Amino acid sequence: xxxxxxxxxxxxxxxxxxxxxxxxxxxxxxxxxxxxxxxxxxxxxxxxxxxxxxxxxxxxxxxxxxxxxxxxxxxxxxxxxxxxxxxxxxxxxxxxxxxxxxxxxxxxxxxxxxxxxxxxxxxxxxxxxxxxxxxxxxxxxxxxxxxxxxxxxxxxxxxxxxxxxxxxxxxxxxxxxxxxxxxxxxxxxxxxxxxxxxxxxxxxxxxxxxxxxxxxxxxxxxxxxxxxxxxxxxxxxxxxxxxxxxxxxxxxxxxxxxxxxxxxxxxxxxxxxxxxxxxxxxxxxxxxxxxxxxxxxxxxxxxxxxxxxxxxxxxxxxxxxxxxxxxxxxxxxxxxxxxxxxxxxxxxxxxxxxxxxx
Amino acid sequence: xxxxxxxxxxxxxxxxxxxxxxxxxxxxxxxxxxxxxxxxxxxxxxxxxxxxxxxxxxxxxxxxxxxxxxxxxxxxxxxxxxxxxxxxxxxxxxxxxxxxxxx
Numbered sequence: 001x002x003x004x005x006x007x008x009x010x011x012x013x014x015x016x017x018x019x020x021x022x023x024x025x026x027x028x029x030x031x032x033x034x035x036x037x038x039x040x041x042x043x044x045x046x047x048x049x050x051x052x053x054x055x056x057x058x059x060x061x062x063x064x065x066x067x068x069x070x071x072x073x074x075x076x077x078x079x080x081x082x083x084x085x086x087x088x089x090x091x092x093x094x095x096x097x098x099x100x101x102x103x104x105x106x107x108x109x110x111x112x113x114x115x116x117x118x119x120x121x122x123x124x125x126x127x128x129x130x131x132x133x134x135x136x137x138x139x140x141x142x143x144x145x146x147x148x149x150x151x152x153x154x155x156x157x158x159x160x161x162x163x164x165x166x167x168x169x170x171x172x173x174x175x176x177x178x179x180x181x182x183x184x185x186x187x188x189x190x191x192x193x194x195x196x197x198x199x200x201x202x203x204x205x206x207x208x209x210x211x212x213x214x215x216x217x218x219x220x221x222x223x224x225x226x227x228x229x230x231x232x233x234x235x236x237x238x239x240x241x242x243x244x245x246x247x248x249x250x251x252x253x254x255x256x257x258x259x260x261x262x263x264x265x266x267x268x269x270x271x272x273x274x275x276x277x278x279x280x281x282x283x284x285x286x287x288x289x290x291x292x293x294x295x296x297x298x299x300x301x302x303x304x305x306x307x308x309x310x311x312x313x314x315x316x317x318x319x320x321x322x323x324x325x326x327x328x329x330x331x332x333x334x335x336x337x338x339x340x341x342x343x344x345x346x347x348x349x350x351x352x353x354x355x356x357x358x
Numbered sequence: 359x360x361x362x363x364x365x366x367x368x369x370x371x372x373x374x375x376x377x378x379x380x381x382x383x384x385x386x387x388x389x390x391x392x393x394x395x396x397x398x399x400x401x402x403x404x405x406x407x408x409x410x411x412x413x414x415x416x417x418x419x420x421x422x423x424x425x426x427x428x429x430x431x432x433x434x435x436x437x438x439x440x441x442x443x444x445x446x447x448x449x450x451x452x453x454x455x456x457x458x459x460x461x
Contacts, residue, residue, distance in 0.1 A: 044414045103426045135425045135440040
């Protein structure tokens with residue numbers, strides 16, 4: 001009988017974290033494809049128009065599908081409508097959370113902040129901890145022991161991925177952390193990346209969230225109906241978050257860990273316009289990591305400017321999964337395996353020992 | 359004792375933009391506002407030590423290229439997460455089309 005493959009230590013305070021620092025992988029200099037400053041400035045330019053248009057469209061879709069859920073409640077016809085509503089609630093909120101967290105979706109700051117808070121509640125990600133964990137994800141992308149957002153740890157746990165498809169482990173983790181934060185406590189990992197001055201904000205928001213979830217449940221009890229909890233709160237995240245998980249795995253799963261080149265640990269995948277609307281162009285993921293200040297609506301142009309120095313684009317989501325599924329399957333028993341991306345030899349991959357500030 | 363150090367010609371910095379200026383073992387960010395005023399701050403973000411000269415200037419704000427941390431470049435004040443610590447700022451002036459900063 002095969003021996004059990006030992007789990008890797010993805011915690012942020014263990015030996016792997018120390019080793020990452022010793023190897024020069026922490027806050028390191030990452031490879032960047034050169035781009036003229038004038039072009040980059042043009043691409044980084046903030047605009048309100050595209051995100052206002054897309055946000056109004058998103059709200060309209062939520063209102064129409066949510067209205068249909070109310071109208072069809074009690075009939076079996078409500079099931080397919082709920083599935084569509086759930087995707088707009090539990091999956092589209094993922095990309096809104098992400099873009100507004102970067103502060104790039106809108107030019108107007110309060111619009112970014114306002115939509116960030118709303119999307120965080122919908123995707124069940126606490127605003128302050130996730131702002132800091134995502135900053136760390138960009139500093140130390142897929143560096144084991146540093147990145148708190150590694151979605152496909154090795155060796156692969158199939159049970160984890162099946163449960164995560166239904167957003168169960170993520171939601172359970174959030175429910176536990178909201179309870180912990182409402183009591184004024186952080187985990188050891190959280191304390192590693194959330195500065196002390198930000199911690200009161202974490203506790204305050206957790207208490208507001210408990211109140212909001214309590215109100216949603218109280219409304220359901222008062223109306224003697226499941227309808228309120230199917231439209232808001234935890235359940236639509238659970239039944240609607242699956243598409244964001246599908247999208248999310250394309251970003252880094254099965255690729256290299258502990259490299260300082262986003263072309264080797266991230267994917268750019270061609271997606272159809274509907275997916276790109278739901279995902280807000282995060283399918284251009286290498287470009288996003290290389291130049292995170294470029295707003296989602298300018299990523300296709302950034303892709304054009306950088307593509308001479310990029311590995312081949314995956315022609316579809318399915319094409320990406322034809323690589324991801326076998327890679328994750330193999331990583332069940334061979335955690336050292338990863339997909340090597342063909343990187344053009346047009347630039348210089350940075351030396352792991354060269355810190356950013358050098 | 360502080361002294362005025364020559365940085366570059368004013369025309370070397372676009373309006374509403376920033377350049378990197380290294381002096382000795384230190385690095386600075388030198389800004390030109392839309393109305394041609396010049397300013398100078400430390401060159402590295404106080405969050406993760408990234409060069410601010412690669413960032414985006416909008417009105418009086420410099421945004422860090424890595425995590426979008428924002429500072430008021432006229433004062434060095436940190437404007438919210440993920441930056442919590444202010445930048446040092448330095449006097450800057452233009453004389454005969456040349457930018458100087460006082461260190």
